[in-house]
Amino acid sequence: MKYDAIIVGASFAGLALATRLRGKILLIDKKEIGTGQTSACGTLLSVPQELGGRDSVLQVYQRGFIHTRRRTIEYHLPYPFCAFDYAQFCRSLARRSRADFLKARVLGLEDGQVVTDRGKFQATCLIDASGWRAVLASSIESGFVDFSTMSFGIGTTVAYQGEGLHFWMDPSLIGRGVGWLFPCGTKARVGVGSYVGDTGLRKVLSSFLSGFGLRLGKVHGGFFPWRLRRPVVGKIFVVGDAAGQCEPLTGEGIRPAIYFGLKCAEAVQQVIDGKASLEEGLRHYQREVRRYQRYYSFLEWFQRSLSRLPHWQQTRLLAFFSRPSISQFLLHWYRKHAALESVLKGETP
Numbered sequence: 232m233k234y235d236a237i238i239v240g241a242s243f244a245g246l247a248l249a250t251r252l253r254g255k256i257l258l259i260d261k262k263e264i265g266t267g268q269t270s271a272c273g274t275l276l277s278v279p280q281e282l283g284g285r286d287s288v289l290q291v292y293q294r295g296f297i298h299t300r301r302r303t304i305e306y307h308l309p310y311p312f313c314a315f316d317y318a319q320f321c322r323s324l325a326r327r328s329r330a331d332f333l334k335a336r337v338l339g340l341e342d343g344q345v346v347t348d349r350g351k352f353q354a355t356c357l358i359d360a361s362g363w364r365a366v367l368a369s370s371i372e373s374g375f376v377d378f379s380t381m382s383f384g385i386g387t388t389v390a391y392q393g394e395g396l397h398f399w400m401d402p403s404l405i406g407r408g409v410g411w412l413f414p415c416g417t418k419a420r421v422g423v424g425s426y427v428g429d430t431g432l433r434k435v436l437s438s439f440l441s442g443f444g445l446r447l448g449k450v451h452g453g454f455f456p457w458r459l460r461r462p463v464v465g466k467i468f469v470v471g472d473a474a475g476q477c478e479p480l481t482g483e484g485i486r487p488a489i490y491f492g493l494k495c496a497e498a499v500q501q502v503i504d505g506k507a508s509l510e511e512g513l514r515h516y517q518r519e520v521r522r523y524q525r526y527y528s529f530l531e532w533f534q535r536s537l538s539r540l541p542h543w544q545q546t547r548l549l550a551f552f553s554r555p556s557i558s559q560f561l562l563h564w565y566r567k568h569a570a571l572e573s574v575l576k577g578e579t580p
């Protein structure tokens with residue numbers, strides 16, 4: 232059977248696409264929907280709100296804290312953030328999609344067909360939303376996944392109660408990386424991430440937790456890119472972490488995966504409806520992503536520069552940014568990139 236579109240990956244990017252596309256759509260993931268959480272699932276409250284996933288919200292944050300070696304810097308958040316339940320959020324998106332779902336491992340692309348451990352499938356539009364591994368794109372272009380342009384992080388869930396979003400930028404915890412703690416009701420998501428892709432973080436997380444009198448439980452995590460990759464490879468639309476759309480510095484990847492997923496859906500739907508050729512659809516999506524190149528390059532530069540500064544200078548800079556007028560300006564600027572309400576209303580931000 233030939234589909235109008237095949238989406239590989241049923242997480243944030245893939246599900247966002249699936250909610251928007253109309254036609255014969257096949258959504259493939261190696262796991263059941265909502266069972267493959269890698270993330271701490273912290274994002275702007277407006278994300279689950281805009282997408283009808285308000286019930287998945289576990290806790291809302293009006294304040295953020297960055298802990299450095301000697302002090303704690305507080306930020307008032309003009310736009311509230313939240314942590315949400317991954318399974319519930321993904322399932323609520325899946326319920327709004329009319330795509331057929333297939334649980335299968337995708338092995339790559341061969342003669343224009345998607346090869347899986349459950350057979351081969353064809354479609355007019357192929358979308359790679361398979362996360363940092365980019366299984367489709369990397370099967371036709373070796374070297375597409377560059378480990379030197381990815382951070383690595385792990386996290387766990389522990390019993391804990393508290394307020395606010397907490398980050399640690401403290402070389403005694405991790406050099407060139409961050410720690411985080413997001414309270415979620417009676418639990419908290421705690422993790423550590425390395426900007427230089429260090430994968431040996433279990434001990435770091437364990438000693439971080441022991442500082443709170445807590446012990447390491449089940450760990451999840453993986454790589455997350457900090458450099459934009461090409462959004463079109465051959466005739467494949469590439470979205471989310473597969474296209475390096477996770478934001479450098481903050482490691483926020485959920486909102487951009489959904490945002491670019493929705494943008495990609497606009498281009499793919501034009502092709503399905505016969506209003507654009509496949510080539511035009513690919514070019515349109517590529518143009519949309521390229522408009523963000525400077526923004527990503529700036530965040531990448533900032534991540535590199537900040538993580539290399541001596542710790543006392545990092546602390547001074549972070550404290551300077553916490554001044555109300557500056558933090559409000561920065562958060563407003565940050566939020567307006569990948570603002571979901573703009574794409575949901577079909578506006579150009």
Ligand SMILES: Cc1cc2nc3c(=O)[nH]c(=O)nc-3n(C[C@H](O)[C@H](O)[C@H](O)COP(=O)(O)OP(=O)(O)OC[C@H]3O[C@@H](n4cnc5c(N)ncnc54)[C@H](O)[C@@H]3O)c2cc1C
Binds near residue numbers: 240336363364
């Ligand atoms: C430890 C950690 C914590 C993080 N915390 C946050 C956070 O709090 N907030 C935030 O905004 N971002 C966070 N991120 C980043 C965020 O998780 C990613 O940017 C986001 O998940 C990208 O979404 P995606 O849909 O592109 O890919 P993914 O969420 O990675 O989904 C890819 C999907 O493809 C499927 N797949 C992969 N390979 C195959 C295959 N061969 N065949 C079939 N299916 C396949 C997977 O099962 C998965 O469902 C974190 C990342 C890590 C590692």
